[in-house]
Amino acid sequence: MTEETLLKGGLISDAGGSYSVGFGSHHATEAVDGALPIGRNSPQKPPFGLYAEQLSGTAFTAPLAHNRRSWLYRIRPSVLHIKDLEPAPGIAKELRTAPNPEESGLPAAQLRWSPVDMPSEAHDFVDGLHTITTCGSAAEGTGIASHVFTANQPMTDRIFVNMDGEMLLLPEMGSIRVVTELGVLSASAGEVICVPRNVKFRVEHDGEIRGYILENYGQALTLPERGPIGANSLASPRDFLYPAAAYEDIDSGRTFELVAKWSGKIYRTELDHSPLDVVAWHGNLAPYKYDLRRFNTIGSISFDHPDPSIFTVLTSPSEIPGTANCDFVIFPDRWLVMEETFRPPWYHINVMSEFMGLVYGVYDAKPGGFVPGGMSLHNAGLPHGPDAEAHKAATNHDLSPQKLEGTMAFMFETRLVQQPTAFSGSKLKRDTDYAKCWEGLPRGLR
Ligand SMILES: O=C(O)Cc1cc(O)ccc1O
Numbered sequence: 377m378t379e380e381t382l383l384k385g386g387l388i389s390d391a392g393g394s395y396s397v398g399f400g401s402h403h404a405t406e407a408v409d410g411a412l413p414i415g416r417n418s419p420q421k422p423p424f425g426l427y428a429e430q431l432s433g434t435a436f437t438a439p440l441a442h443n444r445r446s447w448l449y450r451i452r453p454s455v456l457h458i459k460d461l462e463p464a465p466g467i468a469k470e471l472r473t474a475p476n477p478e479e480s481g482l483p484a485a486q487l488r489w490s491p492v493d494m495p496s497e498a499h500d501f502v503d504g505l506h507t508i509t510t511c512g513s514a515a516e517g518t519g520i521a522s523h524v525f526t527a528n529q530p531m532t533d534r535i536f537v538n539m540d541g542e543m544l545l546l547p548e549m550g551s552i553r554v555v556t557e558l559g560v561l562s563a564s565a566g567e568v569i570c571v572p573r574n575v576k577f578r579v580e581h582d583g584e585i586r587g588y589i590l591e592n593y594g595q596a597l598t599l600p601e602r603g604p605i606g607a608n609s610l611a612s613p614r615d616f617l618y619p620a621a622a623y624e625d626i627d628s629g630r631t632f633e634l635v636a637k638w639s640g641k642i643y644r645t646e647l648d649h650s651p652l653d654v655v656a657w658h659g660n661l662a663p664y665k666y667d668l669r670r671f672n673t674i675g676s677i678s679f680d681h682p683d684p685s686i687f688t689v690l691t692s693p694s695e696i697p698g699t700a701n702c703d704f705v706i707f708p709d710r711w712l713v714m715e716e717t718f719r720p721p722w723y724h725i726n727v728m729s730e731f732m733g734l735v736y737g738v739y740d741a742k743p744g745g746f747v748p749g750g751m752s753l754h755n756a757g758l759p760h761g762p763d764a765e766a767h768k769a770a771t772n773h774d775l776s777p778q779k780l781e782g783t784m785a786f787m788f789e790t791r792l793v794q795q796p797t798a799f800s801g802s803k804l805k806r807d808t809d810y811a812k813c814w815e816g817l818p819r820g821l822r
């Protein structure tokens with residue numbers, strides 16, 4: 377009988393760059409020859425005395441098309457890693473989870489902020505988690521949080537696990553190496569890494585890093601339906617990369633700190649071994665990476681500006697058809713060729729709320745003031761659109777084909793109102809003149 381193709385991994389210290397492809401596919405990988413059981417999930421004696429552990433991403437009975445789970449074969453089961461969790465409110469002081477009772481003190485207005493300053497004291501990825509907005513409720517499995525991460529030192533003996541939601545990491549400054557239980561993934565600006573809920577990981581890097589995070593408490597991110605677009609375009613399943621199994625067999629002489637976020641609170645425990653001990657795994661629930669420049673952007677080849685939903689990379693559906701818990705949308709390089717058209721985004725008042733960031737380049741609707749690392753929030757019902765400068769350029773442009781190049785803005789769009797945190801209300805530098813960007817718009821009917 378022919379067996380599946382096994383991706384060969386190894387020790388974490390040597391790992392990186394070995395991936396298998398296919399969004400939501402059933403991947404199979406082992407770091408030691410023969411570690412992955414064949415033909416069954418839970419043999420009486422798994423190879424090498426490893427423990428079989430199922431990691432579920434959906435209810436057991438979720439429809440097959442949505443069902444996600446993987447089988448992990450590890451040195452110790454997670455009951456020996458996630459234990460004696462003590463409250464640790466001093467860790468990750470700017471991290472918040474929905475529902476967050478804080479008052480931001482901010483006006484009901486279009487909001488725009490400068491990038492988060494790199495704190496000068498030594499801090500790692502966990503210390504440097506800054507929450508900008510939250511919505512919904514992690515405990516109820518709805519909504520999201522938007523965060524910014526900064527770090528100037530890698531996590532070494534610290535491991536983080538988020539039991540409240542999956543985390544989509546968008547590096548903006550520097551390169552990150554995300555060492556997870558299921559393997560190692562690397563990314564820099566223009567790429568994203570998704571770490572599923574309940575997967576332990578640490579973030580390594582050289583020098584300073586900064587980036588954005590979508591934390592999703594709802595249904596796991598998936599590819600959007602394409603409707604009349606057909607079988608192709610947008611993000612292609614084959615461009616999603618899943619890591620080879622990689623493990624650490626560290627058992628003495630070192631103390632590891634496991635930091636867990638569970639139901640909005642931070643806990644910690646100490647371990648005398650590394651919990652990143654998965655030697656083999658198979659299944660369709662695992663961390664993955666995607667290069668946003670692989671996105672096949674489509675647009676209008678006739679007239680008018682289409683809805684930005686055609687730029688959806690991944691979506692977390694809600695129970696309301698077509699109304700996402702969160703869409704992850706990008707604005708990458710693209711041609712604008714529409715005839716007799718105001719080409720930038722139109723002015724609009726939306727029922728959904730829009731958190732935006734800029735990984736690099738210039739965003740066409742806001743050529744001034746919206747800088748890489750910065751953020752804007754156009755909450756539900758708050759009108760917005762191109763600033764006066766963009767309006768003037770777009771209404772006078774000769775409408776020859778125009779290429780937007782070297783740009784990568786993104787949006788976390790959710791059906792829920794996003795609540796800014798106290799941090800974004802008082803500690804983050806806000807552009808208090810933001811609304812002035814529209815003041816120069818000339819009035820009509822003259
Ligand atoms: O507000 C924004 O800049 C994001 C956006 C872009 C677009 O092309 C259409 C609608 C929209 O909300």
Ligand SMILES: [Fe+2]
Nearest residue numbers: 724730754760
């Ligand atoms: Fe918008």
